[in-house]
Amino acid sequence: MLLGRQKLCDGSCSLVIWYAFVAICLYSPFAAPAVAPYSNCYALDNSSRLVDFTDWIGHVITHEGKDGDLVVRFCKDVEFRSQMGYIDFGRFGTPNYFVAGSGSIDFIQGFYNGDLTNCEHTFDKMGRSSQVNIICGSCLSGGGCKGQFGCICGITYDESKCRILVEIAIPCASRESRVFEGFTVGFHPRSWEVVYNGLTQIGFEKPHRDFSFGTDQPQVPLYLTAISSLASLVRKPSYKVYPKEGLEIRLSGSAASGVAPTTLSPTLLLVNWRCERIRDSPYEVYILIPVEGYDPIEFTLTKFCDNTQERDGGSLRGWATFGVISCVLIFLSVVSCCGGFIYKSRIEHQHGLFALPGMTLLSACLEAVSGAGAERVGDDSYGNSIAARQASWERTQRNSERRYGSM
Known part of the structure; x- marks a missing residue:
């Protein structure tokens, strides 16, 4: 009985150890990077x-x-x-x-x-x-x-x-990671704040709140350099985010396209990120740059998300939609105006401004405002009212001419 319990314990303990090992491996985004030691020794x-x-x-x-x-x-x-x-x-x-x-x-x-x-x-x-x-x-x-x-x-x-x-x-210490010497990563073409001589610098080897980026910074530019003779060993970078949801990541630039970096021609890696969920603690972004024959270059960037952010060009997209709708409305108005003008001039035999669509309504509004609309009689047509105004104007002209002659 005791032997059976011991075997059961051994099996369960081995299973627990295995699960713990798997959990650690799953939590670790990548293998241990080559980190600069805490001293010059x-x-x-x-x-x-x-x-x-x-x-x-x-x-x-x-x-x-x-x-x-x-x-x-x-x-x-x-x-x-x-x-x-x-x-x-x-x-x-x-x-x-x-x-x-x-x-x-x-x-x-x-x-x-x-x-x-x-x-x-x-x-x-x-x-x-x-x-x-x-x-x-x-x-x-x-x-x-x-x-x-x-x-x-x-x-x-x-x-x-x-x-x-x-x-x-x-008695020398044990050998650790194989370092890709001469490789640098910095925020400027000639700087190496993140990686120097193949070693990830302190502050970017693991998540640090003091080295985190703010919500309002939509992207981070990183410049990569390497010795020309070994530049072809550098591969395309990849990334992982923890937690997996809440922060949208997109890598772009010449480095993301697989262009080999050199000392004279650094390549650019743009880390574009957008906050989709608010989080009290910063998001952790693990970036891995494989190097053939060497341990990969790995460093960590962290970003705070105090508020959510729209996609790039969201406001511009709204203005573009408004512009398209405005152009369509203007085109339809021009086509309708031209069609109405042709219809009134050919079918209704109207000429000048009176052939333009909407002039009848505009004229009626002007007459109502000026008080001239009282001279219109019942349901007379618009042409009859025009003829009446022309006859009245001619009589006024003749009367004024006679008065001028009598003087």
Whole structure:
């Protein structure tokens, strides 16, 4: 009985673990992107694999000598300590000081801007400097390291250049994503706020409210660049939205069409988005750019939706409809006016302005306003009223002529 329960528990537990794994995979939009580490203590090996030494920052590796001790504080500085004090052989700076090595040397670190005492003649007055060659594993001489975090295998001094060469052996961190070096994504043709040297920058590696875009921004332009010799490896970008409904997304531009980006000719990726539903928290847009032979480039954009938005050109479409209807009405009016004019002039034998449609009604309105309509008799036709007015006008002319002659 107990054995049966154990088997049942094992089966149910395995099923729960499987469902949990599937849920995690479904929630994750894409694979883990190559994100820039939180420190400058990282490097790319000869196969473009990212190796992060952030956890090693400040670890002390010491070599005891007769006159003093040489101390390497990893990604910090290199010092020679003695009873007379210490001599600074340089400090660690930008990630450009941490590069891949060659041969038996896995990585090389540069330390610059050390003490100037007796070293004022150095290049650009940079003072003392040092180079730390890193071997992943044990020393080449075969000696084991006593320290927990590695040991110094050898030291070489160059007094003329105020420089020291240090060889250390450490247990290197595991290789991570294969980075597409030289690839950048920015909001301007010569910027790289989103992706730099193939690494997604902090702020765009996951959703951040502080890096979100507002409701009133209908699109975001992104400029892509890559080394010309490797530009053909870049594929068309794709996207995913979380939640799936509420935000309409459309990618356009030369990058969305599959044009290869280069350093001299960046390609444009337009992220067009429209809020369909109001949401308290921002929408998450995951953009993936596949690269053949490398881990894909992935970054995240977030957008607030405080109100809903109309489709592009919605207001213009209303004006266009109004214009079309107006043109149709004007055309029909012109056709009706021309047809009425031809009918009255040919059938009813009217001429001049009186042949225009609507003139009868207009004339009647003018007579009603001026009071001349009282002279009209019953149901006389419009032609008879015109003849009567003409006869009255002729009599008035003759009477005035006689009065003028009698004077």
